[in-house]
Amino acid sequence: xxRDTGIGVGLLAVCGILYxxxxxxxxxxxxxxxxxxxxxxxxxxxxxxxxxLIGEDLLKKRTSAREAKKATxxxxxxxxxxxxxxxFLGYVAGLxxxxxxxxxxxxxxxxxxxxGPRNVREIPKLFAVAAGTALVCYLLFEKYxxxxxxxxxxx
Amino acid sequence: MDLLLNxxxxxVEPKMLFSLCAGTLAGIVGGAIPGITITMTIILTLPFTxxxxxxxxxxxMIGVYVGGESGGLVSACLIGIPGTPSAVATTFDGFPMxxxxxxxxxxWLGIWASAIGGLLAGIPLIFGAVQLAFLAVNFGPWEYFxxxxxxxxxxxxxxxxxxxxxxxxxxxxxxxxxIGTDPLMAIPRLTFGWEFLRTGFPFLPILxxxxxxxxxxxxLEKSGSARDSGGLRGVTSxxxxxxxIIREIFAQPxxxxxxxxxxxxxxxxxxxxxxxxxxxxxxxxxxxxxxxEKFGTGIPDGIIASESSNNAxxxxxxxxxxxxxxxxxxxxxxxxGALIIHGIQPGPxxxxxxxxxxxxxxxxxxxxxxxxxxxxxxxxxxxxxxxxLRLHILAPVVLVLCVLGSYALNNIIENVWTFFIFGVIGYxxxxxxxxxxxxxxxxxxxxxxxxxxIRAVMTDADWTLFFTRPWxxxxxxxxxLSFGYSLRQRSRxxxxxxxxxxxxxxxDTEF
Numbered sequence: 001x002x003r004d005t006g007i008g009v010g011l012l013a014v015c016g017i018l019y020x021x022x023x024x025x026x027x028x029x030x031x032x033x034x035x036x037x038x039x040x041x042x043x044x045x046x047x048x049x050x051x052x053l054i055g056e057d058l059l060k061k062r063t064s065a066r067e068a069k070k071a072t073x074x075x076x077x078x079x080x081x082x083x084x085x086x087x088f089l090g091y092v093a094g095l096x097x098x099x100x101x102x103x104x105x106x107x108x109x110x111x112x113x114x115x116g117p118r119n120v121r122e123i124p125k126l127f128a129v130a131a132g133t134a135l136v137c138y139l140l141f142e143k144y145x146x147x148x149x150x151x152x153x154x155x
Numbered sequence: 156m157d158l159l160l161n162x163x164x165x166x167v168e169p170k171m172l173f174s175l176c177a178g179t180l181a182g183i184v185g186g187a188i189p190g191i192t193i194t195m196t197i198i199l200t201l202p203f204t205x206x207x208x209x210x211x212x213x214x215x216m217i218g219v220y221v222g223g224e225s226g227g228l229v230s231a232c233l234i235g236i237p238g239t240p241s242a243v244a245t246t247f248d249g250f251p252m253x254x255x256x257x258x259x260x261x262x263w264l265g266i267w268a269s270a271i272g273g274l275l276a277g278i279p280l281i282f283g284a285v286q287l288a289f290l291a292v293n294f295g296p297w298e299y300f301x302x303x304x305x306x307x308x309x310x311x312x313x314x315x316x317x318x319x320x321x322x323x324x325x326x327x328x329x330x331x332x333x334i335g336t337d338p339l340m341a342i343p344r345l346t347f348g349w350e351f352l353r354t355g356f357p358f359l360p361i362l363x364x365x366x367x368x369x370x371x372x373x374x375l376e377k378s379g380s381a382r383d384s385g386g387l388r389g390v391t392s393x394x395x396x397x398x399x400i401i402r403e404i405f406a407q408p409x410x411x412x413x414x415x416x417x418x419x420x421x422x423x424x425x426x427x428x429x430x431x432x433x434x435x436x437x438x439x440x441x442x443x444x445x446x447x448e449k450f451g452t453g454i455p456d457g458i459i460a461s462e463s464s465n466n467a468x469x470x471x472x473x474x475x476x477x478x479x480x481x482x483x484x485x486x487x488x489x490x491x492g493a494l495i496i497h498g499i500q501p502g503p504x505x506x507x508x509x510x511x512x513x514x515x516x517x518x519x520x521x522x523x524x525x526x527x528x529x530x531x532x533x534x535x536x537x538x539x540x541x542x543x544l545r546l547h548i549l550a551p552v553v554l555v556l557c558v559l560g561s562y563a564l565n566n567i568i569e570n571v572w573t574f575f576i577f578g579v580i581g582y583x584x585x586x587x588x589x590x591x592x593x594x595x596x597x598x599x600x601x602x603x604x605x606x607x608x609i610r611a612v613m614t615d616a617d618w619t620l621f622f623t624r625p626w627x628x629x630x631x632x633x634x635x636l637s638f639g640y641s642l643r644q645r646s647r648x649x650x651x652x653x654x655x656x657x658x659x660x661x662x663d664t665e666f
Contacts, residue, residue, distance in 0.1 A: 007587060011323070018330075018345060025344050028653055033612060035337035035344055038605045042330045049323045076376035084375045085579065088368070088554060092571050095558075108551040115375055116547030126548075133552050137559060145206050147563045 011050035015043045024030040025059035083114045099152030158510060159281065165511075165519040166214060174211050178218025179526050180534065185219070186226025187238045188544055191553065193223030194485040195370065198363045199556045200654055201489060202563040209497035210512050214519040216493060217473075220486050221273060221523035225531065228265035228458075233258060241465040244437035248450065248457030255453050260392035263400045264455050265462040266531050270524045271404060272415045272463025276470030277524075279419060281517050284506060287478035291503030296610035297621050298585055301630035303600045303607070306481055308634040309424060311593045312641030320589045328597020329604065338606045345594050351569045359492045360561040360573040361598055367557040368578025371550050373585060395533050410440050410456055411463055416581055418464030422471020422483050432572045466524075469566055472521065477506055477513060481600070488595055496564070534599030 001009075019040065027034035087110050094103035108130035116122060141147040165171065178200065185196025204212030227242030232249035244264055252261040294302070307329075311321035334345045335355025346352040404411060414436035421432035440460035441450045448458050472483025480501035482488035495536045496502050499509055506513040560573035581591055611620065622628045 013263055021345055021347075026342055028340060028342070031340070032616070033597065035340055035342040035607050038337070038608075039330065039333035039344055042326055042333055046323065046326045046330060049326060052319045053323065056317070078376060080375045081372050081582075082228075084372055084550075088575065092558070092568075092575050095571065096568055104555050108555065110545050111551040111554070115550065116545070129548055129552065133555055137555060141202070141559060141563065145203065145557075145563070147202070147205075149559075149562070149567055152569060 008050040008057065011053070012047055015047040015050065018046075019043045019049045031073035080115050084111065087111045087114060095150040095152070097152050098154040101134045101138050102148035102152065102154035103150075104137065105130045108133055143149050158514045159517055162511060162514040165210075166515060166518045166522055171211055171214055171460050171519075174207070175216040175218045175523060176526060178215035178528065179222035179523055180218075180530050182219035182222025182224075183226035183229075183527065183531060183534065184519050184537075186223035187229040187241075187283065188549065191549070192366075192370065193220060193227075193241070194366045194489070195438055195490045195553065197486050198367055198560055199553065201359065201363075201493065202556075202560045204493060204565055205496065209494070209499055210515045212493055212497065213490060213512065213516055216486075216490050217516060217519045218523050218526070219399075220469050220490075221466065221520065222527050222530070224273070224469055225266055225269040225462070225527055228269070228462055229262060229535070232261040232265060232458075241433050241468065242461070244433040244461035245598060247437065247461075248453050248455070251451065251453030252455075252458070253453075257453075259395040260400065260455075261399065261453070261458060262393050262535065263395045264403065264458045266528065267397070267400050268404055268411070268459040268462040269466040270528050271411065272418060273466030273524045274467060275412070275415045275463075276419045276422075276467035277517070277521050280470040280474055280520060282418065283423075283515075284474045284477040284517075287474065288503045288506040291479055292507070294626065295624070296607040296614065297624050297627040298630065300604060300607040300611060301627040301634070302479065302619060303481075303604045305630045305634040305637070307593065307596060308602065308637045309661040310596050312637050317588060318641050319647055321593050324584065324589045324591070325593040326595045328594040328599075329601040331361070331598050332601025332605070338602045339609055351567075356577075356598075357564060357570055358495075358568045358572055358598055359489070359564055361577045362485070362488060362492065362595060363557050363561050364574040364577030364579075365581035365584075367589070368554070368574065369581030369585055371554060372545055372578070372582045375550065402458055407456060407459055409443070410460055413439060413443070414460040414464040415467040418467030419471040421464070422468035422473075423475050424471075424483070432464045432468040433461040470520065473516065476501065477516070478503060480505065480603075482596070485592070485595060488509070488599060491599065495564075 022036040022039050022043070025034070025036040025039075027036060087107065090110075091103055093108035094106070097103070098106075109126055112126045112129065113123075138149060142149055149152070166175065182193065182196055182198055185191045185199070186193055200215060200219050204215055207215070223239060224241055227239030228245045228249060230236050230238040231242040231245040232253045235246055235250040237243045237246050249265060252258075252264075292641045311325045312318060332355065334352055336343050336353055343353050399549055417436040417439060418432040421435065426534055437450075437457055437460050440456050441447045444450065444456060446454075468484075475481050475483040475485040476491060480491065480503070482491050489577045491501050494505075499505065499512065500615045557574065558571055561570045562568065564570050581594075584591060584594065612618070620627070622631060
């Protein structure tokens with residue numbers, strides 16, 4: 001099964017679940033088109049397109065893996081991306097838990113270290129950027145723009 | 156014209172002028188940093204505009220837009236990496252010219268061509284937007300429905316890798332708007348009992364996530380990229396004779412006007428953007444040249460074509476946004492969001508009911524170009540240092556500002572989660588070859604399509620009116636033609652190549 005086939009099957013499953021959910025939308029009397037009409041039409045369209053995607057994937061000829069690799073150059077560094085997403089997930093979760101200033105400081109420090117050259121001599125610079133960004137954002141948004149940033153256990 | 160002059164006077168008030176200058180400077184800096192696109196810069200500017208009056212906020216954003224289109228050329232010419240996708244073609248001749256020992260000429264040719272192209276496109280912006288808005292005022296729900304369908308069909312058809320993927324992205328965007336209360340009777344749909352979803356997903360965190368987070372993650376995967384290798388290190392002076400540069404640009408009137416018109420037209424087409432405009436203009440300049448073999452070796456023709464077209468593209472995008480309420484690209488999509496936040500309904504009535512704001516935008520557009528020249532003359536040396544910023548420092552700071560942009564919309568953490576979820580979706584879409592522009596357009600137009608369809612059917616149950624009303628029928632026919640054309644183009648391309656490449660390898664972080 002190709003990747004697009006997998007996506008198509010996944011989309012069909014999502015369409016099925018959501019279509020079933022549209023059955024629970026309350027429909028007021030005396031209206032020609034109820035609120036469930038539009039999502040149902042979209043879901044039918046999406047399901048049809050998913051079938052098209054699966055069909056296209058099953059029918060298309062493929063290049064060999066070696067040829068494809070030749071065309072792309074260096075391999076993407078998915079490890080860094082995974083680290084990026086995980087650290088960012090921790091940051092968003094931490095906003096409510098430890099507050100904006102503390103979580104922002106830790107996030108910048110953590111992500112810069114994780115994706116950077118990991119040179120010990122860089123640490124003071126990373127500290128300065130993390131602290132500076134957290135404080136400038138706090139002062140600018142809280143004191144000047146009156147945006148009440150998330151508070152938590154630390155700040 | 157009086158209104159334009161009056162609003163021009165309002166724009167030169169210190170507060171407005173400061174906002175325009177700050178926006179233009181932010182755009183230039185953001186555009187100059189590889190990896191930070193104009194969309195990203197305008198997203199980062201967004202939270203600062205929430206507290207401003209609508210016109211001041213929009214003036215700031217226009218500054219970012221105009222400045223950003225020009226800022227991208229600095230890194231394109233000096234380090235050989237386009238600061239924004241709309242400066243890709245500038246690299247082809249700008250960098251070789253700089254390497255030949257003329258970095259100042261390369262940069263300033265681009266800056267002046269940007270300013271001239273942008274100003275030329277300002278004329279159709281004013282007259283085109285107003286005339287199209289007057290035409291659109293007579294549209295009923297049938298015409299609007301058909302117009303939005305046409306827009307979606309064009310955008311989905313323009314996706315480079317697969318038509319079906321473009322369509323899926325569009326319909327997915329439309330489906331996202333079905334979550335929450337329905338626009339006519341306020342009955343909750345597909346909320347799964349979650350209170351936050353009763354009002355639907357907010358548009359701006361989706362936009363910021365889809366373009367911001369996914370782009371940063373796309374940059375992270377390119378470890379050891381060309382950005383670390385550098386280009387022309389040690390350049391400290393970019394002094395030139397401005398008179399000679401201007402003379403050089405006006406010595407190519409055909410190239411200048413043709414590129415400006417290409418930029419303008421691409422801008423008018425929804426969700427295509429400056430990245431297509433500059434490459435198309437460069438290609439046409441090469442094809443129309445008496446010495447095409449010299450393109451790519453550092454000649455001024457290529458720089459002039461690319462840069463005049465990408466700034467003219469701004470004017471075109473604003474025409475579509477102001478006349479129909481349809482974003483010409485991601486940047487105008489953010490501007491549309493900003494209008495809605497300020498309680499202004501974009502659409503054909505915008506120019507007539509909010510004339511001071513509309514004309515203020517025209518005035519800001521004109522003023523931003525000379526300001527861009529002045530700011531670039533003052534800060535070009537600073538830009539030389541900015542392009543050296545490393546990704547591991549830049550990415551976390553940009554992500555924090557994206558979080559703030561999502562959160563500050565209405566001070567709830569759920570917006571940040573929306574940003575994160577759609578960021579992940581956006582990244583996965585890019586990696587699997589699904590285009591992002593149709594998704595965003597679907598999210599923007601979803602409510603409008605549903606509302607206009609239901610209005611049309613409630614006004615008259617005769618569904619043939621969608622085809623028999625002249626403008627509606629024409630637009631639906633164009634939608635079918637656009638769809639058919641895309642299918643034909645693809646089948647030709649497949650026949651030419653013989654095989655289709657697997658998209659997982661082909662899909663880089665393209666937007």
